[in-house]
Amino acid sequence: LQKKGQGLLQQNQVDETELKDKVSIIIRIRPTLTNELQEQFIRQVDDSTLKIMRPGNSLHMKFNSILPSASNQDDVYNLTQESILSFLNGTNNTIFAYGQTGAGKTYTILGDHSENPSQLNNEKILSYLQGQERGILPRSLYQILSELSKRDQEDYRLYISFFEVYNEKIYDLFNGRDQKDGLEIRESKNGDVQIPDLITVEIQNIDQALDILMVGLRNRATGSTMANSKSSRSHSIFQILLQQKIKIKNETYEDEIVIESILRIVDLAGSEKFKIPHDISIEEKQTRIDELTCINGSLSTLGHCISALIDKNRTHIPFRNSKLTRVLSDSLSGNGKITFIVCISPSMSSSSETFSTLQFANRAKRAVLDGRNLRADKIAQNKRMIDYEEYAELSKAYA
Numbered sequence: 001l002q003k004k005g006q007g008l009l010q011q012n013q014v015d016e017t018e019l020k021d022k023v024s025i026i027i028r029i030r031p032t033l034t035n036e037l038q039e040q041f042i043r044q045v046d047d048s049t050l051k052i053m054r055p056g057n058s059l060h061m062k063f064n065s066i067l068p069s070a071s072n073q074d075d076v077y078n079l080t081q082e083s084i085l086s087f088l089n090g091t092n093n094t095i096f097a098y099g100q101t102g103a104g105k106t107y108t109i110l111g112d113h114s115e116n117p118s119q120l121n122n123e124k125i126l127s128y129l130q131g132q133e134r135g136i137l138p139r140s141l142y143q144i145l146s147e148l149s150k151r152d153q154e155d156y157r158l159y160i161s162f163f164e165v166y167n168e169k170i171y172d173l174f175n176g177r178d179q180k181d182g183l184e185i186r187e188s189k190n191g192d193v194q195i196p197d198l199i200t201v202e203i204q205n206i207d208q209a210l211d212i213l214m215v216g217l218r219n220r221a222t223g224s225t226m227a228n229s230k231s232s233r234s235h236s237i238f239q240i241l242l243q244q245k246i247k248i249k250n251e252t253y254e255d256e257i258v259i260e261s262i263l264r265i266v267d268l269a270g271s272e273k274f275k276i277p278h279d280i281s282i283e284e285k286q287t288r289i290d291e292l293t294c295i296n297g298s299l300s301t302l303g304h305c306i307s308a309l310i311d312k313n314r315t316h317i318p319f320r321n322s323k324l325t326r327v328l329s330d331s332l333s334g335n336g337k338i339t340f341i342v343c344i345s346p347s348m349s350s351s352s353e354t355f356s357t358l359q360f361a362n363r364a365k366r367a368v369l370d371g372r373n374l375r376a377d378k379i380a381q382n383k384r385m386i387d388y389e390e391y392a393e394l395s396k397a398y399a
């Protein structure tokens with residue numbers, strides 16, 4: 001008997017009734033960078049209210065939380081605690097970083113990465129994954145592995161995978177090989193979305209996890225399909241899959257079941273409606289137009305899916321309209337919880353992008369968990385599960 005992503009563990013700290021919001025929106029305002037003017041476009045009124053000052057009229061918007069520029073990586077991570085605990089409790093969770101390029105998404109997810117990972121040695125990458133400034137992804141790995149280490153090794157298995165969606169194609173970041181056409185998505189008869197060839201590695205401790213994450217980060221920065229400048233035009237998705245055995249027992253019944261949950265940490269492509277430069281070749285222009293079309297398409301589909309999830313009368317969720325929403329469909333529907341960390345720039349010069357980012361956030365925040373049973377809780381898993389030693393052998397072959 002297998003139960004997926006439903007949050008069945010009883011003994012956990014999280015009270016499901018407290019998690020009534022399906023979507024939680026955290027706004028993070030990044031500090032002013034040295035080359036930016038100090039002009040104010042947004043002002044924080046209180047913990048959950050932002051005042052947006054537009055020419056001629058200002059308006060207020062409410063969100064679950066707002067993190068001012070002075071907040072640090074600890075503050076952001078604290079706000080994701082519900083997600084991490086609920087994942088450990090057996091519920092699917094997705095944490096998105098949303099916002100225009102340069103607003104702080106990668107900083108929030110990974111940490112201070114101001115240097116290009118392709119030019120760093122492992123020691124340096126490791127130091128940013130372990131340092132004070134490290135982001136949500138390394139922090140989650142540390143916390144999850146530390147929580148699990150208190151349990152019996154026999155009772156759980158933990159796997160990671162890392163891929164990106166670029167121009168509607170899926171590339172495995174744990175695979176150093178050229179993947180021209182990207183990976184295939186397959187849907188089984190019962191609606192399970194799978195990426196059969198995605199490498200998924202079982203990990204037992206934080207050293208293994210960081211080791212493999214580093215391979216993925218290097219591939220992201222240097223991969224032949226993915227020049228570094230393009231990384232802000234792809235969505236990167238880090239998946240942590242937990243299988244745990246739990247015992248169910250009452251007067252008449254006793255059984256052991258395996259439940260699965262997935263935590264997905266997603267660094268979305270920049271949401272800006274960027275302009276196509278004039279001084280580039282026709283081929284480059286076409287590349288930009290293609291990228292733009294794919295990003296706009298997938299982000300707006302993500303928005304439409306969230307709106308459809310809010311609307312009690314809608315039973316059709318347009319997951320199939322983009323690769324991103326297809327591979328995330330199990331996290332978004334059913335009991336899955338969604339956290340958006342919406343990154344915004346404080347700069348006046350970004351005001352129109354910031355305003356459209358906040359409008360996206362404002363629409364998304366109304367999605368409330370209503371217990372409807374949409375086509376839920378399908379794990380986008382795959383058959384290619386290997387252990388750490390096998391992966392080490394495999395990546396030697398890629399090198």
Ligand code: ADP
Nearest residue numbers: 030031100101102103104105106107108114232
């Ligand atoms: P994005 O991934 O959204 O394009 P980045 O995370 O790369 O944006 O951030 C752009 C720049 O701003 C980087 O140099 C990053 O180090 C810096 N930055 C972003 N957020 C913060 C923050 N909260 N504190 C300090 N520096 C930040």
Ligand code: MG
Nearest residue numbers: 105106107232
């Ligand atoms: Mg980025």
